[in-house]
Amino acid sequence: MKNPNALTIGKLARHGGVNIMTIRYYERRGLLPAPTRTASGYRLYADDAVRRLQFIRQSQLLGFSLTEIQDLLSLRMQPGTTCADIRSRAKEKIGAVEKKIEDLERIKNALTGLASACRGKGPTAECPILEALETK
Amino acid sequence: MKNPNALTIGKLARHGGVNIMTIRYYERRGLLPAPTRTASGYRLYADDAVRRLQFIRQSQLLGFSLTEIQDLLSLRMQPGTTCADIRSRAKEKIGAVEKKIEDLERIKNALTGLASACRGKGPTAECPILEALETK
DNA sequence: ATAAACCCGGTACCTTGGTATAGAGTCAAG
DNA sequence: CTTGACTCTATACCAAGGTACCGGGTTTAT
Numbered sequence: 001m002k003n004p005n006a007l008t009i010g011k012l013a014r015h016g017g018v019n020i021m022t023i024r025y026y027e028r029r030g031l032l033p034a035p036t037r038t039a040s041g042y043r044l045y046a047d048d049a050v051r052r053l054q055f056i057r058q059s060q061l062l063g064f065s066l067t068e069i070q071d072l073l074s075l076r077m078q079p080g081t082t083c084a085d086i087r088s089r090a091k092e093k094i095g096a097v098e099k100k101i102e103d104l105e106r107i108k109n110a111l112t113g114l115a116s117a118c119r120g121k122g123p124t125a126e127c128p129i130l131e132a133l134e135t136k
Numbered sequence: 137m138k139n140p141n142a143l144t145i146g147k148l149a150r151h152g153g154v155n156i157m158t159i160r161y162y163e164r165r166g167l168l169p170a171p172t173r174t175a176s177g178y179r180l181y182a183d184d185a186v187r188r189l190q191f192i193r194q195s196q197l198l199g200f201s202l203t204e205i206q207d208l209l210s211l212r213m214q215p216g217t218t219c220a221d222i223r224s225r226a227k228e229k230i231g232a233v234e235k236k237i238e239d240l241e242r243i244k245n246a247l248t249g250l251a252s253a254c255r256g257k258g259p260t261a262e263c264p265i266l267e268a269l270e271t272k
Numbered sequence: 273a274t275a276a277a278c279c280c281g282g283t284a285c286c287t288t289g290g291t292a293t294a295g296a297g298t299c300a301a302g
Numbered sequence: 303c304t305t306g307a308c309t310c311t312a313t314a315c316c317a318a319g320g321t322a323c324c325g326g327g328t329t330t331a332t
Contacts, residue, residue: 010308020309021291029289040298042309051270058269062250063243066289072269076260083263084256090247090265097244101237107199108233111226114198120220124212127219129226133194133208134187146278156279157321165319176328178279202319 006044016053023053031056031070063097142180152189159189167192167206199233 013020026032032052035043059069072089075081117128124130149156162168168188171179195205208225211217253264260266 008308009310019291022289024311025290038298040309041311042298054271055266055269060289061243062247062269063240072266076263076266081260082256083254083258083260083265086260086263086265087251087254087256090251090254094244094247094251097240097247101240101244104199104233104237104240107197108230108237111198111230111233115223115226115230118219118223118226120218120223122219124217124219124222127212127222129219129222130191130208130212133191133198135190144279155321158319160281161320174328176279177281178328196319 005047007046007049009043009045012045012049012053015050016057018053018057026053026056026066029066029070031066031073063093068093141183143182143185145179145181148181148185148189151186152193154189154193162189162192162202165202165206167202167209199229204229 007015009020009023013023016023023032027034032049035045035049038044055073056066056069059072060066064072068089072086075085075089114129114132117132143151145156145159149159152159159168163170168185171181171185174180191209192202192205195208196202200208204225208222211221211225250265250268253268
């Protein structure tokens with residue numbers, strides 16, 4: 001091997017804790033750059049691919065979609081992009097997360113109201129939950 | 137028409153604020169019972185189909201999936217099902233919603249921490265957000 | 273009586289984030 | 303040198319909740 005650190009796709013997958021198919025999928029999506037190939041066509045990854053995979057996974061854990069992660073990655077590559085650009089993406093995401101939380105709080109309150117209206121006794125014909133769902 | 141209240145699929149769709157295709161889809165999924173047909177094969181719905189659609193929509197707004205709604209509907213039809221069975225479905229859903237809220241709170245806190253670590257100045261090479269994402 | 277509006281079934285397509293399968297070629301160990 | 307593990311591409315499939323198109327038949331309004 002020319003590069004002593006080169007990883008085959010299977011090793012990269014084990015390193016990153018993802019499936020081989022996921023790596024190929026990320027490559028198709030443009031999230032991972034196409035690596036060099038051996039003469040027989042095998043992908044060979046350098047160490048930075050591991051960091052790239054970590055970036056993707058961490059970003060996913062923070063609620064970014066693959067498309068948004070792509071956006072973050074290309075922002076990073078563009079000269080002239082500042083830290084403020086990245087921070088604004090983070091703040092947008094915070095806003096979206098807050099909105100989702102509010103939606104879920106509303107749902108939770110509505111469900112809690114219904115559940116407490118139901119004594120839990122009797123047939124379904126008299127269930128206040130079912131009635132509430134039918135009557136808009 | 138035999139039934140003065142009979143609705144064609146288009147009228148039911150407008151009543152319920154959904155697409156015609158959605159109604160056919162619900163029928164395929166078993167969420168709406170197959171209605172009677174005219175001699176030429178047109179679907180004819182009675183008034184209760186409107187209430188059924190409302191039930192589905194309201195349940196969706198409360199976070200139930202179509203599969204769960206199917207479950208609620210068949211529970212309602214089964215003799216011997218009690219109000220308590222329905223209430224327990226509601227409580228399960230409340231638990232799931234609470235868990236989602238907690239997940240989102242964690243995400244929000246992590247993002248907020250990252251955003252406040254970033255002064256918003258300088259190139260992306262020094263962005264603490266990007267660094268945090270790369271370093272697991 | 274004819275055009276507009278409606279409806280039919282079947283199939284394909286969309287999003288998101290992957291996963292699976294098939295059929296073939298390649299690499300390493302015994 | 304053969305077997306098993308690995309990799310390749312291309313294509314199809316999954317959940318969820320629909321939406322769209324096609325080529326035809328029906329109903330309604332003018």
